[in-house]
Amino acid sequence: MRTPILVVCRKEVLENGRDRRTVFSTLFFGPLFAPALFAVLINVMLSQALSSMDEVMELPIIGAEHAPNLVGFLRRYGLEPADDGPASLEDARAAVARGQHDIALAVAPDYAQAFRNGDDARVTLIVDRSETGATAASQRVRTVLDAYANQIGMLRLQARGLNPAVLRAVTIDELDVSTAAARSVLLLGMLTYFLLLATLAGGFYLAIDATAGERERGSLEPLLTVPVGRSSLLLGKMAATICYMLLSLALTLFGFMIALKFVPLESLGMRANFDAAVALQTFLLLAPFTPLGAALMTLVASFTRSYKEAQTYLTLVLLIPTLPLLLASLLNVEPDFRLMWIPSLSQHLLVTALLKAEPLSWSYAAVSATASVVLGALLALLAIRLYDREALLG
Amino acid sequence: MIEVSGLSKRFGAVVALDDVSFAAPDGRITGLLGPNGAGKSTCLRILYTVLKPDAGYAKINDVDVVEHPLWARRELGVLPHGAGLYPQLTTRENIAYFGRLHGIKEPALSARIDQLVARLELEEIADRRAKGFSQGQRTKVALARALVHRPKNLLLDEPTNGLDVMSTLSLRNWLSELKARGQCIVLSSHIMQEVAALCDDIVIVAHGRIVAQGTTEALRERFGNKSLEDIFVETVAGS
Known part of the structure; x- marks a missing residue:
């Protein structure tokens, strides 16, 4: 059972590593585009506020x-x-x-x-x-x-x-009792959103390729004739998607480490330096989100009939993590134990606290990770059930 | 040895297979002949376990494929219709992927791939990525992939589709060679000459039903001196 998952995962990682679209969205979109855009946006906002x-x-x-x-x-x-x-x-x-x-x-x-x-x-x-x-x-x-x-x-x-x-x-x-930190909630929300977006974008094409792409190329039917359960095939594909998402997240954090050197973070009430230790902690807080993202994208792509259709639907999926963040910035939500059960919002609150140099509760982090991984596992089960249907071949 | 009996399958209101029974013995090539949409692919798909029959059974060496799908897939080499390769993987990598999924470990896997590459004359494209292969090259690689685990039974869905004359001839040669080794081969086709030239037994299917079956000679005898083509047109039109 375990070996086929590894075989599938290895092959998907290798094959997609040779695909220009996947490499672009993993290595360039998140890691280069997001930090650069963020740095420019912040600088523009700051210069407007200070100069006028x-x-x-x-x-x-x-x-x-x-x-x-x-x-x-x-x-x-x-x-x-x-x-x-x-x-x-x-x-x-x-x-x-x-x-x-x-x-x-x-x-x-x-x-x-x-x-x-x-x-x-x-x-x-x-x-x-x-x-x-x-x-x-x-x-x-x-x-x-x-x-x-x-x-x-x-x-x-x-x-x-x-x-x-x-x-x-x-x-x-x-x-005026507001602190600089409170005023920067919106910007911090943007930072977590960029990180989550880059993470999802890293696995975007692989998730499509593994389902709709494989079917459209006609390689799904031969694959289903090997003596391996469909659940193993799908878990291998999801594992590969997670690998790419983690890689994209790591590279994006590295990109932010460089880009944020050019942004006066102190004036926003954030830590003055977004250093390797902060980046590593952010990585650990966001990593549990990847199984959820991978399962969600695979599930949605399993519903679709073609590569194009999958692309359309998955673009909408990229917006899902924004909803809790939008609510959080509108309602100015404070970290709360119950909110740690909501994926993406919990990650946002934890990362925000980390960047504001507020004390981090590890029990909060543990609940956030558990909730994301459990929900991810449920979605993965649902995707496996979809994969077991006869209609899969279209 | 492949055997199907009373096989039926519907997709919604469409009857794809209706009470289909035939047996394909070892050491012979059995051809499913019929026009497009006759139910040939559905029948093969039930045999290689991606579809389940509504009624009847399909057996490989007396083992029911519905009850033991993983076992059945180990016993089968399958060349599905329009067999797709992974464009970013080389010929060797495409074959190796399926070999690993069949549980074949190194160094046996590399040795087996070398053997297949030599036998199917794939040396020239062995380390090239499959992107841009011709239809003939793709079929060869897909066949090598289907044979990687040395299956005793071979299912081929329209294997000569899109092949030129030379590729068709070499495919016939490989199939004859496999048959001589005692393997059980079932292939589907809508081309009469091909089936007549290649198959020992013929099952003619139309609208999901068997309209005639028997050895190639028996069918010729039964229908007098009519060509197989005439038989085909007659039976299909009459059904």
Whole structure:
């Protein structure tokens, strides 16, 4: 019983090692693509978050000459009047509508007069709200304008001998208790998802090849004439799928070790270094997921009639591990003993805890591994039953 | 020695086999002759245990194949219809895979493969990957694969399909050689001349039923001086 499983496993590993598609999805898709994409995404998100407030932004101002004081204030907050901005309100409206500028500011011609009299001095913001970039820009200009208006208002009250606090019936002090770590849950969710995706992708073609591919090539029927039970044949194929998934996972972790060197992880509240020890622990936490993934892919591929059909269905299977992760990031789930029974979610929570440098509970890890392996075994049994049907030959 | 009796099989509403009985003795070649869809493949598939009959039995050396499928598969060498190879494996690796699954260990396995490669003249492609083999080359390798465990009984489903004249001739030679060694060979075909030239006994099947059977000579006698082709057309049309 054991020898045929090994014979089948060895042959599938050898044969698929010569297949360009399998090698690509095992060696390249996960290990190169996922870490690179992750590093780029994180860098983009970080640079957006950090840069927008300090960067100098060009702001076309019409009638700047009426409000030199205001312009000076805007300048101090990084809003530089554009040199060749539109000359009139009409021009500005057209330029923003065309998308030439995100936003423009128009100072009313009677601004100076009104300001001096302490009347309603008016400025107009011209903005196209259907532009995504414009929202952030208008928010920023508004904040600076509000600050200016506030400052002047307070000075005027003081000049009239009033305490500016009379205008503030309620003062709001915001106390932010979120840590950098909590803010990075989404990114961490992405990291586990990339790891699980790369793991599944590693076994993707082998799972198809072993069932739908073998049938389509016409090599399944001769194979079924050897004196070996179908369960042994299928277990051998699943074992080979697991080998490729583990290889892909290991290579992907190695890829992340390199890619994450270029990402300021500390600012996300993660461990500063994703080193070999962390990678090894992540590998051990995720490895029990591979029998489940292999059995699931083999099971789904056994239902299908052709290679193409199997590819379509398995692409959907790749999305399954995302569902718990999506829930986790929406509901901000904390590790809990009961959640360890849910594969992919449990791995996500454990790996996240590991990356946040939180203490890891080995009993949690044991439950997570057991649940994944047991569910994998059940799916494997189901796949074996499907494989025993006569309709298998199509 | 292969024997089937009262064999019946339906797929949904389609009757693939209806009460088929025949015996194929050792040292003879038995041909299942019939048009496409007559039930020849279904009959062979029941014999090599990938299908189960609804009624009747199939026996190899008096052992029921339904009750002892693993035993039956050890006794059989099978060349299924359109036998597929593994394109990424070489000829030797393709044969060795089946040898190992039959439980043959090194060094006996390598020795056996060398023997088959020499006998079937596969030297030129022995270490080439099967991707891009011609139909004749594929059939040869599939036959070598089917013979790796020295089976006493051989089942071949449309073995000459897609073969050129030379390949067909050498296939006939190998089969005659195996027959001379006392093996039991059952093959299916829809080509009359082929069956007449190769087989000692003929079973003509149409619509899942046997319409005529006997030795090649007996059938010729029974139908007078008509050619086998005429018999075939007559029986199939009449059924």
